[in-house]
Amino acid sequence: MHSKIIKRRELDFVLHELLDLQSLTRAPRFADHSRETFDAAIDTALQIATDKYAPHNRKGDTHEPHLDGGRVTLIPEVSHALKIFVDAGLLAATFDYADGGMQLPRCVANACWSLFKGANIATDTYATLTIGVANMLKAFGNAEQKQRYLEPLLAGRYFGTMVLTEPQAGSSLAEIQTSATPRDDGGYSIKGNKIFITAGDHELAENIVHLVLARIPNSPPGVKGISLFIVPKYRLAVAGPQPSPLPEGEGANDVALAGLIHKMGCKGTTSAMLNFGEHGECVGELLGEPNQGLACMFQMMNEARINVGLAASMLAMTGYLHSLDYARERVQGRATPDPRSPQVAIVHHADVRRMLLAQKSYAEGGFALCLYGAWLSDRHDVAETADERREARLLLDLLTPVIKAWCSIYGTAANSLALQIHGGYGYTREYAVEQFYRDNRLNSIHEGTDGIQALDLLGRKVMAEGGAGLELLGKEIAKTIAEARRLDDATLASHAQALEQAWSDLQLTTRVIAEALPHHPTLALANASVYLDAFGHTVVAWIWLRQAVIAQTRQHDSDTDFYRGKLAAARYFFAYELPKTAAQHTLLRSLEALNVELDDACL
Amino acid sequence: MHSKIIKRRELDFVLHELLDLQSLTRAPRFADHSRETFDAAIDTALQIATDKYAPHNRKGDTHEPHLDGGRVTLIPEVSHALKIFVDAGLLAATFDYADGGMQLPRCVANACWSLFKGANIATDTYATLTIGVANMLKAFGNAEQKQRYLEPLLAGRYFGTMVLTEPQAGSSLAEIQTSATPRDDGGYSIKGNKIFITAGDHELAENIVHLVLARIPNSPPGVKGISLFIVPKYRLAVAGPQPSPLPEGEGANDVALAGLIHKMGCKGTTSAMLNFGEHGECVGELLGEPNQGLACMFQMMNEARINVGLAASMLAMTGYLHSLDYARERVQGRATPDPRSPQVAIVHHADVRRMLLAQKSYAEGGFALCLYGAWLSDRHDVAETADERREARLLLDLLTPVIKAWCSIYGTAANSLALQIHGGYGYTREYAVEQFYRDNRLNSIHEGTDGIQALDLLGRKVMAEGGAGLELLGKEIAKTIAEARRLDDATLASHAQALEQAWSDLQLTTRVIAEALPHHPTLALANASVYLDAFGHTVVAWIWLRQAVIAQTRQHDSDTDFYRGKLAAARYFFAYELPKTAAQHTLLRSLEALNVELDDACL
DSSP: OOOSSOOHHHHHIIIIIISOTHHHHTSGGGTTOOHHHHHHHHHHHHHHIIIIIGGGHHHHHHSOOEEETTEEEOOHHHHHHHHHHHHTTOTTTTSOGGGTOOOOOHHHHHHHHHHHHHHHHHHHHHHHHHHHHHHHHHHHOOHHHIIIIIHHHHTTSEEEEEEOOBTTBSSOGGGOOOEEEEOTTSOEEEEEEEEEEETOSOSSSSEEEEEEEEBOTTOOSGGGGOEEEEEESBOEEOSSSSOEEOOHHHHBOOEEEEEEOOBSSOTTSOEEEEEESSSSOOEEEEOSSTTOHHHHHHHHHHHHHHHHHHHHHHHHHHHHHHHHHHHHHOEEEESSSOTTSOEEEGGGSHHHHHHHHHHHHHHHHHHHHHHHHHHHHHHHHHOSSHHHHHHHHHHHHHHHHHHHHHHHHHHHHHHHHHHHHTHHHHTBTTSSHHHHHHHHHGGGTTTSOHHHHHHIIIIIITTGGGGHHHHHHHHHHHHHHHHHHHTOOHHHHHHHHHHHHHHHHHHHHHHHHHHHTTTOHHHHTTTHHHHHHHHHHHHHHHHHHHHHHHHHHHTTTSOHHHHHHHHHHHHHIIIIITTHHHHHHHHHHTTOOHHHHOOGGGO | OOOSSOOHHHHHIIIIIISOTHHHHTSGGGTTOOHHHHHHHHHHHHHHIIIIIGGGHHHHHHSOOEEETTEEEOOHHHHHHHHHHHHTTOTTTTSOGGGTOOOOOHHHHHHHHHHHHHHHHHHHHHHHHHHHHHHHHHHHOOHHHIIIIIHHHHTTSEEEEEEOOBTTBSSOGGGOOOEEEEOTTSOEEEEEEEEEEETOSOSSSSEEEEEEEEBOTTOOSGGGGOEEEEEESBOEEOSSSSOEEOOHHHHBOOEEEEEEOOBSSOTTSOEEEEEESSSSOOEEEEOSSTTOHHHHHHHHHHHHHHHHHHHHHHHHHHHHHHHHHHHHHOEEEESSSOTTSOEEEGGGSHHHHHHHHHHHHHHHHHHHHHHHHHHHHHHHHHOSSHHHHHHHHHHHHHHHHHHHHHHHHHHHHHHHHHHHHTHHHHTBTTSSHHHHHHHHGGGGTTTSOHHHHHHIIIIIITTGGGGHHHHHHHHHHHHHHHHHHHTOOHHHHHHHHHHHHHHHHHHHHHHHHHHHTTTOHHHHTTTHHHHHHHHHHHHHHHHHHHHHHHHHHHTTTSOHHHHHHHHHHHHHIIIIITTHHHHHHHHHHTTOOHHHHOOGGGO
16 A cells, blocks of 8 residues: 555554564563554554545645634534544553553554544644543543543543643743632632633534643742643533533533634644633632642643654655655656756656655654654553663653654654655645645644753753763663674764764763853753754664664565665765754854843844 | 834945945946935835735735636735835836836845835735846847837836746756747747746736747757747737737737646735637747747846845845744743743743844845845946956856845745744734745745756856856955954954855865766766755855944944844854854765665665
8 A cells, every 4th residue: 555644664664673562562561462453553543544534634724613603613524534533442542451442552552643643633633632631631530530531531522632821821831820719619710811722622522621720829839839620611410420511501611712723734723712711600620739730731741742743753754755756756857968868757856865865864763763752651651670660761751852843843844845846836735745834833833842842851851860861862872883883884884983973972062061051051051952953863863873773684685675765864864964963062062152142132 | 113024224234334336326327326316215115015015915815816707806905006116116116217217226126126025025026027027128129029018017007927837847948848830920829838827817907928938840959949939918909109908809819827826825926827829829929039038038037036035035034023023022931940030021032032143144144145146237237347247247147046045945944933933823824924934935946946046056157167156256255254354353253264164165065076077967966955055154154244344343333233233143143054064065075976876766
């Protein structure tokens, strides 16, 4: 099957050759699973993504959700596709058998979910948020909350949202003003205005479970005084064994849709302004402990950040495959200056190949990194020792901002190249690539902008626990370098050498910044975005060397073209991309103060 | 007046401090002009751009041209704005007094026109194409053609287009198949299908003058057999002193609108598929000599390429000013970790400043480079000696692909940063920046893609006349380096040192490639896009050093903030941007063969 979402072979490669799935299936949690069950899940997902998601991707873009007498109307394909997704068990893929789930490893589930992101990110988002909310209920809900909300969420009867942002509190969640006043019945009256609420309103489900950040009166200022609340669109009838939403008249919480936001891309996903409790009663219940809301929400945000990286990489992947097909079909120009010589497909032009290899290196490099992140999450969950668990956590914590931001930046860059390969046609709405480019641009913004990720990486993650994460990553990289050198291949040896140098550069840069940080924190963090870029390129170079080692070893056995493609993309990344980091390290080590010292009156 | 299109001070700086306008006004052609007449033209243009162009920029995006009973309908603001533009004399700004023009230098006219590009590129494009066609008539038309077409074009009664692309002939104009068969009356029957014809149909004018590339039967193959034709939408009544379009029934040429193309941006400008002579007679007349069509058209294309660079830089400029205003207004986050400390405007955050300075350096650097290109064009036109004329031509030829592609790439990058500074708001259609980003993305595609510009630069312009252009540019750069060193300022001396190194690197790289070119042309040109990027960054670094030299000298006299802003942007470019070229030179000198040797089956 020729898929324009992702090559099936690519999925197999990352899951079964790059990642050590064996180490997972040995764990009791995954003992029932095998290559066969994984393949079955992925085959199903690829079929649904291809047949039910991709076909309405453009329609969702041109037919935005709209308000119709106070109700949000979506094209019917969205509901239809999501129902099939739920029915196939994909919503509950990682949940326990006891919850009705498939108990799949997260890396396999992410591989499945990635297909929907590549096929139709706007429709996928409704499901992704619902999975996130279900995970939150599972982690922090009490037994009653699980019964009331988790079951219908996993059954796809309720959908979920995360409600953080307020007009005055975007990147700075410390500013949240929405209030949660205790009621006599143990609930809370929620009151406040929220904005940019993805999937904030729709008629896709019986109910919408909003997870809302708000302040209980007299809480500490800043992020230490934020709590998390479950606020259903329709309150539940609590009596009886099967709680269900009250009829609309009596059960509606005062969650008023103040308007839909019209975006540049991802148009098929509603983005809403919601007013809670402005004109009537809006009742929520506390999830987790008071004032621990942000800490709880970070579980969902970290998961969302991996999802963003994965979506960005998958949009890059499908853009790559679309432009590859176009480059093979579009005949233009010649191999020789003689105008009588035959024209050739543009895939034969060096500059088009550069743009294809760049996309391949960004898309496949990012995709593998995202699934590695999910694999670390599995390793954390099934670790047999505290050390193993800690190591998996440290590595995942360190890599999360990189996965989120690097994949977003380079995924969008990949889509720009896909558009460029299509020439004038790529700029028209007759071709898919311009939508990928618009859709992908969101990923550098939501769930924490690139700049926020960079501060998180350099200010927190790299420095955490005495740099333990960085040290662990260094060990992993050193392993790969040693493996590459053992192969006795000049190209791979040269890649290994370049990676060793880049890693050493990164360590030195990190030391310089770490020394400045206690005394001059603003200055030390002033170029965090440059640091994240260099860090990301180094990590992705490592991911490419890992892939190249496998490809070099196996290229003569079978799938020769596939493995040679891996080697070509690795060579591209080491020749064209990794060398960019050298100048970044020079800048970073100089602790360039321009942006700190600048008097903005001169701008 | 606070303009979000461009700072008035910026225009004055480039025209009167950076460029040597005195050397132009000494020429007889411009003898009537002075600072006062230039200022008057610019003031008028800024007023019209602000009042009549900017206000409908978003409306043109959301109300695309549409077909209404075979007619193309635009929002009425477009016609109104263009009429005011014409009435102010701006269409004929550079034309002779005898033609009813203002006889303005091109660099001043471009400064005026830049304002309309920044305010509303979609509406501006109708005028820009008309100016281009008028220039073609002036250069290549016979007396009768000038009388019939040039006058009404300059009066804004006729509008113009350039009709090159066919479905199978985009980047490769050698493939053009549209035929031009001689008629008994001296005219030609035109027959063929054209696509992506900007402003290809509308009701803004009495007539549309299409300049069409086509082949006369039995012409040589390839680009040497292409001729250029004037094809009016309505044929003219030739009798009488004032030729005018024949009434629609009898006068219409068979130029059939086969459809409008729907684009990602620049939506307000029609882009049409046109079928010439498919069902009826379509009569054209030869412009210039047979088989010289492409050579003639290159005059218009070169002009269009400068215009593209200027549009890209101006979209970057207005995006910069929009995001600067936003950054000053938007309060978010703190200067200290204490949540009780007051929040600050985001312009105080280092990462936001990085994004502002990057935009400033791309926008103002590109803008100055474009006006320098227009100034070279003026120098060419009024040169007193053949040597002066040759030098101006060589420099302009060399810089044209850089102006076109570099400004497009970095202009769009600037708009991405403007969007990023706006956070979630920037991704919505409530703010202007997302449209700038979409509009600007076209500039890397039309009038020759970035890849085509790169081949033109490295394969033709750099190598032309034994590298004479490069040598001349080197002399200009050396002059600026010497000026910087004379100022005895450590920062400028360090910039000068860096530029000297970058220029030396570029020369060496060029020599390596020049040596390979005769023997391995495909390999030598394989990384032309990387070469253009390094070349562009080096040229723009030079433009910034020139600006910094002026700013350093004058910063204590007046306008201190303005000059300090120039010094800050120069420092940004030398610290963050120019160092990127080092890795590019390493790659280029290695004559990396990956993209040539690649077997695309492995992609």
